[in-house]
Amino acid sequence: MRLISATALLQAGIIFLMPSLLVAQVKDETATAPGEAPNAELARRPFGQFVTIGNQVDDQLVSQLTNLTRELQTRAVREKRQAILVLEISAGSSRQGQIHDLAKVLVSPELSNVRTVAWIPKTLDGNHVILALACHDIFMHPNAALGDIGRGTALSNVEQNFVLDIIDRGRNLRMSRAIAKAMMDPASAVMRVSLEDRDGKVRQQFLTATELRELQNQNVVISQTDTVKDPGQPGLFKGSEAASSGFLVAATPANRNEVVATLNLPLEAMREAGSNDAKVVARVIAINNVIDKLLADFVQRETQHAVADGANMIIYDIDCPGGDKEHSQHVASVIAELDPAKVTTVAWARKEATQAGALVAISCDRIFLADDATIGNIDLKTMRLNRGHRLAPADVAPEELQRLLTLTDSIARRKNRSISLIRAMADPSLPVFEVTQKESGRVAWMNELELAAQPDEWVKGAAIPEAGGGKLLVLTAQRAEELGLTEAPCHDLEQLRTRLGIGATADLRPASKTWVDNLVTVLNSGLAGFLLIVIGLICIYLEMHMPSGLFVIGAVTSFSLFFWSRFLGGSAGGLELILFILGMSMLGIEIFVIPGFGVFGVSGILMTVVSLVMASNTFSGMTATESFEQSMGSLGSLAAALMVVILVAAVLNRFLPSIPFINRLILTPPGYAANDPEGLQLKPSLLSRTTVSGPISVGMVGTTASSLRPTGKAMFGDKYVDVVSDGAYIDHGTKIEVIRLAGNRIIVRSANEATEA
Incomplete structure (x- = not known):
């Protein structure tokens, strides 16, 4: 009789002790020893890096991640800190060879100081699941699902053995062979078994039907058996259910901000690592006045030019106390909609990022404030301009405020920022509370409606004093960093250059508006x-x-x-x-x-x-x-x-x-009479023209040989001549009169019109 592997038993034995293990580990690593200075605690804080794995894994991505993991390992050893690599994995259809190569990179024993975390914001199936299984931890959105590697079909034995070899390494202690087999073969079933040891303690294991029978043959006391997955169903496990059952998933954050907070990483970790990292091409655009139509058009135009010129980072130098609400929202939308995988947008506020300036700042991927700068106070009442001049404050219609809040909510979700804090900048009646997640102890900031939507997950704390009570949220640089809205303050542009990894020789002179x-x-x-x-x-x-x-x-x-x-x-x-x-x-x-x-x-x-x-x-x-x-x-x-x-x-x-000066430019006006001594007289040389068909002069009468629309043929005597009508359509066979000669053109009109005149 084949016994269950020791690795599987070890994994199953501790699997329900893991829900808070990751958070506890991070806290232990960053805990301050007695008498240790706060700066020392900051120095021991783990550092991290996000990388997005899209729908195609190729050799270039494998090479890029290989180099990145080596750099993280080297830095972790040098600084005596832990490195955390977060892979945001999307579904795709990459080739098996590249998936295997990248999985081998992730499980390499050389990366002893690099912890890998798979972040699954949306349902993930197919062979990209193997990359998640190769990580130390899996973070999933509560509504996302993970599994079904073969997408309805069983993997080959070779492929299954490759995946099981990764599982047997014991990197993810919440993962078991039974769960992996269920992901690879729809015919496999998964049972959750409660076992009672000699001391009466109960532990749980996740087993296949075959493993369960083997366990029963060993006379092990089984107190309860539940079916997690029936045979014939795809092995696809939902994040919230897996987390509550204690397998597969370490945490269920809703967005990147929560991932960063759970891992105790700085906000800088959310910056994507990409092929552009080797050479940052930065452009600076100054927004140093109220945002009116002229400035809004300028910002949009310069942003488009920067992207077209190959810039992969755009810094918006903000010193903006206000602006027109419509144009400010347009600028915010233009910036927010830029692809962060291609262009990183940075807000740099030297003094003031309030009203329209705050709206622009929160639309950027990263926000840096100078030591004395402030951010907030998006007050629609005062965001009124007429030809660049501020108008007196006026009441705001409810639909206007709702339109602004819809925009700020969308931007907050896109940029992974607190919706409540951003809303409080525009809504003076909105109180914001500090809340603590029951399971992980993570701190966040929410309003009453957000708390009511998930009452069992968060513990409500005190309201922050800056928001609600009829006042709009305004934050200093230090306070904004504490609340997770901005990164650590920068003293000047040179420090910002260093923080962003921009070369010392790069030209950071801002593009400003000109005439x-x-x-x-x-x-x-x-x-x-x-x-x-x-x-x-x-x-x-x-x-x-x-x-x-x-x-x-x-x-x-x-x-x-x-x-x-x-x-x-x-x-x-x-x-x-x-x-x-x-x-x-x-x-x-x-x-x-x-x-x-x-x-x-x-x-x-x-x-x-x-x-x-x-x-x-x-x-x-x-x-x-x-x-x-x-x-x-x-x-x-x-x-x-x-x-x-x-x-x-x-x-x-x-x-x-009859217009002075202009009449001298006219060769012959309509109604010209050659014998009128009072009329306008022309030089004799201008009154006639010799053509290949004979002499033509003003006043000659002929017949159209074709329709004039407006050009065509006419007959003068027995000669055909190219003519042009004075604008009106003239039918074939109509009598015409030459009214003027312009260069090589002979201008004519109907003889009937001349008679009427």
């Missing part, structure tokens, strides 16, 4: 864009009727300013400019080269309109409905601009001949 930024913001407004389009089209119209080159310069300048401002504003790129140039080129070909109006004309108009609509909007992050509404708004603006141009053209066509 160019103000100009770009003004030009990006709807009214400015409308006027630029109107001016550009009018200049084109004038150039076609009065060729001088001056109006070409005006049109080019107007459209250049339009696309330049949109490019810097982030709504236009190379595609929009190329479409516009192609569209205008096709229109030029249609007007000056190809008679009639066809494919080139229609294509040119469509390209021009599409380019202007695309350049006027940023569609990223919008729903289909929002994108459609934005497009319709831009089309409406273009239609309005075209109507204005038509109106202005009609006015100019009527009054241009």
